[in-house]
Structure formats: C-alpha cells, structure tokens
Amino acid sequence: MSYRIVHYINQFYAGIGGEEKADVVPEVREGVVGPGMALKAALGSEAEIVATVVCGDSYFASNIEKATADILEMMKKYKPDAVIAGPAFNAGRYGTACGGVCEAVVKNLNIPAVSGMFPENPGVEMYKKSFYIVETPDSAAGMRAAVPAMAKLVLKLLRGEKIGTPAEEGYIERGIRKNKFYDKLAAERAVDMFTAKLKGEPFVTEYPMPVFDRVAPNPAVKDMKNAVIALVTSGGICPKGNPDHIEASSASKFGEYDITGVMDLTAEAYCTAHGGYDATYADQDADRVLPVDVLRDMEKEGVFKKLHNKFYTTVGNGTAVASAKKFATEIASRLKADGVTAVILTST
Amino acid sequence: MVKEIERAGLPVVHVCTIVPISLTVGANRIVPAVAIPYPLGDPSRTMSEEKEIRRHLVEKALKALQTEVSEQTVFTD
Numbered sequence: 075m076s077y078r079i080v081h082y083i084n085q086f087y088a089g090i091g092g093e094e095k096a097d098v099v100p101e102v103r104e105g106v107v108g109p110g111m112a113l114k115a116a117l118g119s120e121a122e123i124v125a126t127v128v129c130g131d132s133y134f135a136s137n138i139e140k141a142t143a144d145i146l147e148m149m150k151k152y153k154p155d156a157v158i159a160g161p162a163f164n165a166g167r168y169g170t171a172c173g174g175v176c177e178a179v180v181k182n183l184n185i186p187a188v189s190g191m192f193p194e195n196p197g198v199e200m201y202k203k204s205f206y207i208v209e210t211p212d213s214a215a216g217m218r219a220a221v222p223a224m225a226k227l228v229l230k231l232l233r234g235e236k237i238g239t240p241a242e243e244g245y246i247e248r249g250i251r252k253n254k255f256y257d258k259l260a261a262e263r264a265v266d267m268f269t270a271k272l273k274g275e276p277f278v279t280e281y282p283m284p285v286f287d288r289v290a291p292n293p294a295v296k297d298m299k300n301a302v303i304a305l306v307t308s309g310g311i312c313p314k315g316n317p318d319h320i321e322a323s324s325a326s327k328f329g330e331y332d333i334t335g336v337m338d339l340t341a342e343a344y345c346t347a348h349g350g351y352d353a354t355y356a357d358q359d360a361d362r363v364l365p366v367d368v369l370r371d372m373e374k375e376g377v378f379k380k381l382h383n384k385f386y387t388t389v390g391n392g393t394a395v396a397s398a399k400k401f402a403t404e405i406a407s408r409l410k411a412d413g414v415t416a417v418i419l420t421s422t
Numbered sequence: 423m424v425k426e427i428e429r430a431g432l433p434v435v436h437v438c439t440i441v442p443i444s445l446t447v448g449a450n451r452i453v454p455a456v457a458i459p460y461p462l463g464d465p466s467r468t469m470s471e472e473k474e475i476r477r478h479l480v481e482k483a484l485k486a487l488q489t490e491v492s493e494q495t496v497f498t499d
Contacts, residue, residue, distance in 0.1 A: 093459075096458075132457070132458045132459070135439065135440045135458060136439065136457055136458065138442075166440075166443060167440065167458070170440065170442065170443065196442075196443045196446050196447065199446045200442060200443075200446050287425070287448065288425075288448050289425050289428045289429045289448060289450070290450075291428065291433070291450035291451065291491045291492065291493075291495075292428060292431060292432065292433040292434075292450075293433070293490065294433065294487060294488050294489055294490045294491075295433055295487045295488050296488075298484060298487075298488055303484075306423065306427065308423060309461070351458050351459045352459045353459070354459070355459045355460040355463065355465050356459065356460070358465070359463065359469075359472075361462070361463065361473075361476065362460040362461070362462055362463030362465075362472070362476075363460070363461060363462065363463075364462075365462045365476050365479070365480050367473065367476070368462075368473065368476045368477045368480045369480060371477070372477075372480065372481075372484075377484065378484070388423075390423075398423050398426075399423075399426050401423065402423035402424075402425075402426030402427050403426050403429075403430065405423075405427065406426060406427045406429075406430030406431075406432055407430065409427075409430075409432060410430060410431065410432065414432065415432075415433075416432060416433040416434065416435075416487045417427050417432050417433070417434040417435070418434075418435055418437060418480070418483050418484075418487075419423060419424050419427065419434055419435070419436050419437070420436075420437045420438065420455070420461055420462065421436065421437070421438035421439070421440075421444070421455075421461065422438075422439065422458050422459060422461055
C-alpha cells in the first residue's frame, strides 16, 4: 500500500488562469494537476497523489481563515498521510497560502507537510517554524530542482526517518536547536574557529544567531496642519504607457513622477505597471491604489499643509528584497531633502 | 521599503491588504486596506461611495501617523 498525499496548488498552476482568476474559491480535483505530474514521478510507487486542492491566491490572502478551514475539510475527505504545497518559488501570496495550509495541516491533521519556496518569499518568515519548507530558486524555472527535493523530504517524513540538518536535507532553517556530542571540547572548538577566522579560512558556526531586522517606529507627527505628506507605492502606479519601463515583475528600478496640479488620477493619464495583480481596477482609476484625489481634497481643507509634488512607485512582485531596500533608501533620502514630514506607502 | 523609509527617520504608514506580510516585513504603523487589486477602492460601489471609503482609509492613515507607537500596530476601526 502506498502513502496517500494531497497536493495544494494555486489557480495559475492548475491552469485556471492568471491574476484575473486569482479570486477563485477552493476546489478539489481527483488525482494530479499541473506540477503534480512531476511530483508523482518523483514520489515513485511509494506514495500517490490522491487529490489536488486548488485555490486562487487573492482569494486565499483576502479570506485566510475561511479558506484554510474549507481547504482542510476538502483534504480530510481524502484521508491523506501527508500534504505537499507548491512549490511557490518567490510568489508572495502563493507562498503565504502554501504556508497557511501546511501549518493548519500539521496542527489539525497531525500529519507531515512540505512546501518549497525561495528564501525571500514572505511565506518563509511567516511559517518556517511550523513545517518543512524546501529551499527553491526564485522562479518556476527551478521546478526540476525543487520537485525531487520536496518528494524526497516528504517520503523521509512519511517513513518516520530521522531528518538531518537544513544543509543536508535542503530545507530552510526552522530555528530548532539540537544537542550534539563532539569529541573535542567546546573551548578547543571555539579556538579552532577563532584561528580559522583570523586566517581568513572558512568555518561554520555551531549556533547561528537569528536575524531580527526591526526598525523602531519614528515619533508621531505632532503638527499635521503644517505637515508635508508624500505618497509611495509598491503597486506600480505610473503615467500611462509606463515611460520608464518599470518591469511588471522583479522590478530593477523605481519611478519618480511629478503631480503638481494633478487633482485626480484619471484612466487617460495613469495606469499600473504591476504584473502581479489584476490591473483592471487600477487602470480604470489609479486613485484606488494611490489616493491622490482624496489627499488633494484634504490638502484644500487644510488637514495638512501640502501633498508632496512627487510620488514614487515601483512594482512589488517577486522583486528582490535587496532591490526594494535600495529603492527605498534612495526614495527616503530624496523625500528628506525635499522637506517631507511623513509618508503613506500603499501596497497591493 | 516601508522599513527603509522608517530607518531614514520618516514616519511612515503602510496601507495594505495582506497585513501578515506587512507585519513580517517590519512595518510599524499598518492600516488594513480593502482588497489586493484595489486597496483604496471598491469597484462594486459607485464612484462617490468609493471615494468615501478611500477618504476614510486615508483619514485612518493620517491618524496612525499622529499616534505614538512603541511596537508594530495595526490600526483597525
């Protein structure tokens, strides 16, 4: 008898559609769908994908609790021994959904769950402590590497075999500490490591420190009536035609656009460059993402002194954290030089 | 991005739909928005109703900017 596996994928990998279909509610299909084919091959005869649950990424992100509960119910009916989700690569909403589903599976069904993600996927930071996430490249081009690694890990978990370190098994570190015996005393090992460091030789720490990159909140704006407010967005709003050719995903740049005298973002003049959500609504009325019309009204009413005459935009869609960091550092220095008091940043 | 703007010394409010992601990336002042493709609107309503929704969210964002916080704070109604 082979192990029973239920696979979770999004609307895109199920062939339902792209962003325009990201709102589809969860559904279940018998057998394999999409990337399930490759998984089936990698699992061999030892495990069988009995069903595939499909859910739209936006639907999941907007209805996390209900979607998770409904998906669990669908999965339960197939009496799975394990659940595999994704791989989600660097797709943020998909990663969040895979993470949410797998965490619920581990907690409520008490069976193993495995997903695959690029380390910068926000789903990693949110869920890596709850279950095993295999490290994958950032795009679907890495499917061939991701699938066998995920299959191998899930089979090990099903057989109840001992799981090795993240480096040995290819999963993302979960922050779990294990005791281990060495022949050498700790003091000797520390000195060895120290001398290696002094010589510039490679060494591996026995206790990696968690990285907490948090920034303390700045003091509140005390005098709003005299404040200059600036708008920044990762939603890709730009003048129609996207003059700076900001990429629809994995953006390599940001745009700075003058809105002096612009009271309202009209469909004739503005659109979105973003390729990671259904652009229909932002193209109809970009104020839905970047609220220039309302801020102009409030500026007129004297709620604050001035809406900054430039806005900044990029596309937050699979964009590397390092790029986003670089853009924002540059944007912030320009805003400060221009005397801006505070920032409203909108994200889709 | 929100974190780097904060790091530079500018108070910033993140208006976004997926609050868990905002918390993960380290935003300190968070205002939950309507939906992913239209965070500050709702195409199922009339334009004037939409603008009211947007006005309400922007007012919340400005209020968040005027509120002292010592840790990550989600400003709900």
